[in-house]
Amino acid sequence: MLTLKAYAKINLALDVLYKRSDGFHEVAMVMQAVSLCDTVSLTSYPGEIILTVSRADLPADASNLAYRAAALLKEYTGCRQGACITLDKQIPLAAGLAGGSADAAAVLKGLNILWDLGLSGEELSRLAARLGSDVPFCLCNGTMLATGRGEILSPLPPMPACYVVLAKPPVEVPTAWVYQQFKADRVAVRPDIAGMCKELEQGSLAGVAGKLANVLENVTIPAHPEIARIKECMLEAGAMAALMSGSGPTVFGLAGSQDQAEVIASRLKAEKVPEIFVAETVWKME
Numbered sequence: 477m478l479t480l481k482a483y484a485k486i487n488l489a490l491d492v493l494y495k496r497s498d499g500f501h502e503v504a505m506v507m508q509a510v511s512l513c514d515t516v517s518l519t520s521y522p523g524e525i526i527l528t529v530s531r532a533d534l535p536a537d538a539s540n541l542a543y544r545a546a547a548l549l550k551e552y553t554g555c556r557q558g559a560c561i562t563l564d565k566q567i568p569l570a571a572g573l574a575g576g577s578a579d580a581a582a583v584l585k586g587l588n589i590l591w592d593l594g595l596s597g598e599e600l601s602r603l604a605a606r607l608g609s610d611v612p613f614c615l616c617n618g619t620m621l622a623t624g625r626g627e628i629l630s631p632l633p634p635m636p637a638c639y640v641v642l643a644k645p646p647v648e649v650p651t652a653w654v655y656q657q658f659k660a661d662r663v664a665v666r667p668d669i670a671g672m673c674k675e676l677e678q679g680s681l682a683g684v685a686g687k688l689a690n691v692l693e694n695v696t697i698p699a700h701p702e703i704a705r706i707k708e709c710m711l712e713a714g715a716m717a718a719l720m721s722g723s724g725p726t727v728f729g730l731a732g733s734q735d736q737a738e739v740i741a742s743r744l745k746a747e748k749v750p751e752i753f754v755a756e757t758v759w760k761m762e
């Protein structure tokens with residue numbers, strides 16, 4: 477059996493530049509993997525793909541991104557082998573944390589090994605982009621600049637190690653809806669991506685914290701004002717900075733120490749935020 481960790485991501489910076497003719501939006505993002513993860517287990521099975529998931533509210537059929545990753549790999553390579561895939565989900569669903577994308581990336585990586593396919597990183601990345609814009613990043617982890625629709629990646633100096641408190645209010649936000657509602661002319665403050673890259677080069681956590689920005693907050697926060705309350709609560713509890721991740725609704729707060737992170741998490745618990753996690757930055761590609 478092969479077991480892989482499928483890490484969640486946060487967007488330290490997210491800018492939407494324009495809507496493209498293919499319907500996607502051109503973006504510029506600084507992405508970071510965090511230690512909150514699903515566990516993906518893979519075993520060989522003759523011919524078929526069998527998927528088992530740990531949550532009743534997540535489909536275990538061909539609509540699951542993990543299943544789609546395995547099916548795409550079979551179609552692309554003509555491989556006749558099958559696999560039993562087990563997903564132990566910890567990453568909340570439709571949360572802005574790329575949980576499904578992380579599972580899909582782990583399945584691509586894992587089956588490339590289990591089925592002895594010998595696909596290059598570049599081929600895997602191309603297949604990943606067919607599954608979703610966040611999937612190529614999930615193959616890499618670490619700290620990356622993402623452009624195009626999110627699939628063009630350049631490694632950045634690793635984000636200085638820190639704790640990341642994740643808090644998801646009890647709403648699920650469809651990514652497509654958020655992009656549809658986005659109006660570039662209503663954005664007051666745009667992320668300073670070049671400035672954040674400089675802070676990463678200098679290894680300054682305070683500098684990175686000072687430059688967190690996500691233009692999609694302009695869509696998701698008015699629809700779900702509890703996101704703004706969670707941000708405030710994190711800042712009051714001592715977070716260096718707090719921001720919505722991706723299309724939301726999860727908010728992440730940066731903390732320099734585990735003690736600080738636990739203080740922030742307890743404060744959120746007292747405010748009855750239902751899903752709270754204390755994670756760390758993940759540096760390495762695995």
Ligand SMILES: C[C@](O)(CO)[C@H](O)COP(=O)(O)OP(=O)(O)OC[C@H]1O[C@@H](n2ccc(N)nc2=O)[C@H](O)[C@@H]1O
Pocket residue numbers: 487490499500501502503505572574577607608609610611624625626651652655656722723
């Ligand atoms: C919000 C982010 O999570 C930030 O990392 C990503 O941009 C979204 O990535 P994702 O969930 O992998 O998105 P996809 O599965 O590729 O696309 C879902 C839907 O979001 C919209 N979408 C997504 C990415 C992008 N650059 N422009 C878009 O307009 C499209 O309507 C698309 O149909």
Ligand SMILES: Nc1ncnc2c1ncn2[C@@H]1O[C@H](COP(=O)(O)OP(=O)(O)OP(=O)(O)O)[C@@H](O)[C@H]1O
Pocket residue numbers: 534535539540541542563568569570571572573574575576577579580610649651722723724
């Ligand atoms: N393996 C999977 N894990 C989670 N969701 C999945 C999976 N496969 C399909 N889905 C579907 O995709 C939807 C969004 O999934 P996901 O949890 O990846 O959203 P997200 O965290 O907002 O992603 P992103 O940050 O990439 O926009 C879910 O509502 C779910 O029905």
